[in-house]
Amino acid sequence: MSIRLGTVPAIVVSSPKAASLFLKTHDTNFASRPRIQASDYLSYGSKGLLFTEYGPYWRNVKKLCMSKLLSASKTESFAALRKEKTVSLVQSLKKSAMAGEAVDLSRKIGEAVEDIGKTMILGRIKDDRYDLYLKGLVQEMFYLVGAFNFADYVPVLGALDLQGLSRRLKKSIKQIDQILEKIIAEHEQDSTNDQHRDFVDVLLPLKNKPLNPQDKHVYMIYQTNIKAILIELISAAFDTSAISVEWTISELLRNPWVIKKLQEEESFRLHPVGPFLVPRECREDITIEGYWIPKKSRIIVNTWAIGHDQNVWSNNVEEFYPERFMERDIDVLGHDFALLPFGSGRRMCPGVQSGLTTVRLILAQLVRCFDWERLPYGTQPKDIDMTEVFRLSAARANHLLLKHIYRLLK
Numbered sequence: 001m002s003i004r005l006g007t008v009p010a011i012v013v014s015s016p017k018a019a020s021l022f023l024k025t026h027d028t029n030f031a032s033r034p035r036i037q038a039s040d041y042l043s044y045g046s047k048g049l050l051f052t053e054y055g056p057y058w059r060n061v062k063k064l065c066m067s068k069l070l071s072a073s074k075t076e077s078f079a080a081l082r083k084e085k086t087v088s089l090v091q092s093l094k095k096s097a098m099a100g101e102a103v104d105l106s107r108k109i110g111e112a113v114e115d116i117g118k119t120m121i122l123g124r125i126k127d128d129r130y131d132l133y134l135k136g137l138v139q140e141m142f143y144l145v146g147a148f149n150f151a152d153y154v155p156v157l158g159a160l161d162l163q164g165l166s167r168r169l170k171k172s173i174k175q176i177d178q179i180l181e182k183i184i185a186e187h188e189q190d191s192t193n194d195q196h197r198d199f200v201d202v203l204l205p206l207k208n209k210p211l212n213p214q215d216k217h218v219y220m221i222y223q224t225n226i227k228a229i230l231i232e233l234i235s236a237a238f239d240t241s242a243i244s245v246e247w248t249i250s251e252l253l254r255n256p257w258v259i260k261k262l263q264e265e266e267s268f269r270l271h272p273v274g275p276f277l278v279p280r281e282c283r284e285d286i287t288i289e290g291y292w293i294p295k296k297s298r299i300i301v302n303t304w305a306i307g308h309d310q311n312v313w314s315n316n317v318e319e320f321y322p323e324r325f326m327e328r329d330i331d332v333l334g335h336d337f338a339l340l341p342f343g344s345g346r347r348m349c350p351g352v353q354s355g356l357t358t359v360r361l362i363l364a365q366l367v368r369c370f371d372w373e374r375l376p377y378g379t380q381p382k383d384i385d386m387t388e389v390f391r392l393s394a395a396r397a398n399h400l401l402l403k404h405i406y407r408l409l410k
């Protein structure tokens with residue numbers, strides 16, 4: 001489907017066949033990202049990975065992230081950290097279960113995931129005040145990146161800042177920048193060589209050096225580039241994993257008989273964290289299946305619609321029915337265009353291993369250690385509130401408030 005958003009032509013991709021054409025057959029042509037006002041602020045003018053246009057700079061940053069920050073071995077090196085934070089989550093929930101207290105599970109999951117992501121990326125933050133600020137600031141930035149900003153579609157309106165978004169962006173990034181500067185300075189004074197080095201430790205020795213000495217394109221990596229990479233990874237890591245765990249628990253509460261056959265693929269189908277992936281941009285004019293697509297068109301891959309399409313998933317499409325994944329050979333790693341929670345192709349999520357490991361660990365412990373009861377008492381499974389908010393990520397609109405019983409007591 002083709003629509004026009006202000007002055008920007010946009011193509012909405014809503015079937016596995018079309019997704020495969022855009023993300024596989026013509027992946028190189030659609031591997032760019034549009035430059036939008038919010039991402040420009042967040043990424044210090046396209047100096048990171050997530051919102052940077054396709055080209056040699058993006059390729060080198062991606063290579064750096066994949067080899068030094070998000071590789072399987074680096075992800076594995078944080079196993080003890082993930083375990084420690086998951087054990088604290090379980091201990092805190094056990095305490096409230098023993099006291100018979102209800103719990104805001106959304107908040108608890110969010111805190112645990114954030115704690116893992118923050119320690120992995122920024123490591124030790126000495127000043128508690130910064131720790132507290134950061135989460136709110138990142139959420140504000142994520143909201144602003146996902147907001148429909150008139151300035152991105154009707155550029156002449158940009159200077160007027162009718163929605164006040166530009167002012168909010170400038171204010172947030174200024175505060176985030178101060179915190180990052182402080183964290184970097186602390187790391188510089190107190191460098192570590194042990195194998196559990198956080199991402200700041202890994203990136204700092206590369207400062208003021210060529211990004212990739214072997215590449216003919218010479219890009220230097222300065223402090224601004226490091227800050228852009230860090231803040232983008234924080235934004236990409238914080239909410240995504242927590243939202244995945246929350247939706248899976250929500251579906252399990254609605255379908256208690258499924259709990260023994262836990263499979264997170266089904267919640268990725270019904271509740272993809274990135275319902276439209278992250279927007280792509282067409283790099284050159286191209287004709288696909290007889291349709292002409294002009295350069296600079298915005299490409300929106302509607303994974304939410306694909307996950308809810310009867311033609312793809314049969315007429316029980318609205319049902320949480322994990323058995324369908326036992327009958328069907330499908331994975332979430334971008335090979336099957338019917339299920340794309342992490343995208344596919346060149347711009348696919350590089351944090352997939354890290355994200356999946358965290359989601360699986362937390363989910364498994366929540367289900368293994370506790371029986372969950374819906375609130376208020378007497379609420380039927382089908383009445384669980386499943387309202388979504390659609391931004392760049394689709395989170396639950398309301399927190400999950402639950403009672404729980406610790407079930408591992410002998």
Ligand code: HEM
Nearest residue numbers: 050236237240241273274278342343344347348349351355
């Ligand atoms: C369950 C957890 C996660 C989900 C569902 C998720 C989902 C996604 C999706 C849908 C995209 C867009 C892909 C596309 O355009 O084709 C993406 C991109 C990205 N993700 Fe994730 N993500 C998760 C966790 C993470 C983590 C933990 C990190 C890093 C620590 C991360 C870093 C990134 C980055 C840097 C990109 C941009 C890649 C690029 O543009 O080249 N993600 N993610």
